[in-house]
Amino acid sequence: MAKITLDNLAHSYMANPKADDDFALKELNHDWADGEAYALLGSSGCGKSTLLNIISGLLIPSQGRVLFDGRDVTHAPTADRNIAQVFQFPVVYDTMTVRENLAFPLKNRGMDAAEIARRVQRVGKMIDMEAQLNHKARGLTADAKQKISLGRGMVREDVNALLFDEPLTVIDPHMKWELRTQLKKLHHDFGHTMIYVTHDQTEALTFADKVVVMYDGRVVQIGTPQELFERPAHTFVGYFIGSPGMNLFDAEVDGRTARIAGTPVDLGDAYAGTGTMQIGVRPEFIRLSTTDEGIPARLRRVEDVGRHKILRLEVNGHEINAISGEGDVIPEGANRITFAPEGVNVYANDWRISPQGKAA
Ligand code: ADP
Numbered sequence: 001m002a003k004i005t006l007d008n009l010a011h012s013y014m015a016n017p018k019a020d021d022d023f024a025l026k027e028l029n030h031d032w033a034d035g036e037a038y039a040l041l042g043s044s045g046c047g048k049s050t051l052l053n054i055i056s057g058l059l060i061p062s063q064g065r066v067l068f069d070g071r072d073v074t075h076a077p078t079a080d081r082n083i084a085q086v087f088q089f090p091v092v093y094d095t096m097t098v099r100e101n102l103a104f105p106l107k108n109r110g111m112d113a114a115e116i117a118r119r120v121q122r123v124g125k126m127i128d129m130e131a132q133l134n135h136k137a138r139g140l141t142a143d144a145k146q147k148i149s150l151g152r153g154m155v156r157e158d159v160n161a162l163l164f165d166e167p168l169t170v171i172d173p174h175m176k177w178e179l180r181t182q183l184k185k186l187h188h189d190f191g192h193t194m195i196y197v198t199h200d201q202t203e204a205l206t207f208a209d210k211v212v213v214m215y216d217g218r219v220v221q222i223g224t225p226q227e228l229f230e231r232p233a234h235t236f237v238g239y240f241i242g243s244p245g246m247n248l249f250d251a252e253v254d255g256r257t258a259r260i261a262g263t264p265v266d267l268g269d270a271y272a273g274t275g276t277m278q279i280g281v282r283p284e285f286i287r288l289s290t291t292d293e294g295i296p297a298r299l300r301r302v303e304d305v306g307r308h309k310i311l312r313l314e315v316n317g318h319e320i321n322a323i324s325g326e327g328d329v330i331p332e333g334a335n336r337i338t339f340a341p342e343g344v345n346v347y348a349n350d351w352r353i354s355p356q357g358k359a360a
Pocket residue numbers: 013024042043044045046047048049050051
């Protein structure tokens with residue numbers, strides 16, 4: 001196991017990158033703590049695989065260094081990094097049995113037969129393929145082959161890190177949950193440093209202690225699921241995480257007052273600087289009001305989604321979402337909204353700013 005340090009790292013697939021936009025991965029400095037389980041979350045094309053492949057050594061970065069426990073491995077081949085990587089699509093040996101496929105990474109390292117047998121049995125059980133250990137991989141479904149790939153990543157106990165690049169994409173939905181649970185158990189039992197790439201927020205939030213959110217080649221926030229929910233550092237995090245995502249209101253901010261659609265709103269805390277900013281409020285923190293306090297709003301539609309209701313509102317020509325509890329009564333004639341103060345975040349140029357006198 002190892003701490004992984006990214007030092008001044010950036011990558012461009014172009015020979016002569018000039019502008020910021022030429023970089024698939026923008027400059028990044030970060031430590032991945034030894035033994036922690038991370039999810040790397042972001043939409044397709046934001047640079048997740050690029051970052052993972054630099055950590056594993058499949059890609060040499062155009063700038064910066066990668067350190068494992070302080071040792072510079074930037075130019076070291078994958079084989080020298082002692083990591084296991086599992087990809088989106090299966091990588092298996094068709095002519096070998098499931099057992100031989102799982103044993104391969106261990107045999108390769110000259111481990112004794114009894115120990116190999118023990119580990120293969122353990123992993124075979126974790127991926128729910130104990131009954132098929134003697135089957136040839138050829139002829140198995142894509143789903144089963146991907147489980148073998150996962151198993152091969154899980155069979156070594158001494159790795160510096162385990163890297164997963166959207167490993168459950170081709171897995172049957174009902175099996176996804178089970179395999180994710182097994183990966184969590186593996187992390188619990190062996191304490192490997194794990195990085196799990198996904199574009200699915202549910203997968204990220206249920207798997208990881210810490211979620212690393214990427215957007216357009218940048219890491220925009222690293223935090224616990226709760227931090228990402230309560231204090232999104234970037235408007236993208238607010239929008240990407242949560243269902244529906246965070247609402248954004250254009251506002252003129254002056255001290256502790258924001259003017260939204262002409263209505264003054266008390267922010268609870270004072271903010272430095274004046275001018276046009278954005279107020280981010282998650283649907284969970286928007287309240288309907290029947291008094292003449294609040295921002296004028298029109299309730300357009302109520303959607304019952306089981307555990308709660310989603311209220312679709314129109315505020316100053318924009319669609320805004322609110323969430324109300326299952327048992328909550330929607331007040332008759334409500335035509336304004338207010339914010340629960342603990343759910344208010346202020347953004348300047350998409351980055352969250354802290355209230356004056358308060359740390360992040
Ligand atoms: P993700 O894994 O988040 O979907 P990638 O890391 O695969 O994103 O890609 C990031 C960006 O780099 C994308 O714009 C993609 O088109 C580009 N890219 C990825 N691989 C290559 C490559 N081999 N050559 C050129 N551009 C690439």
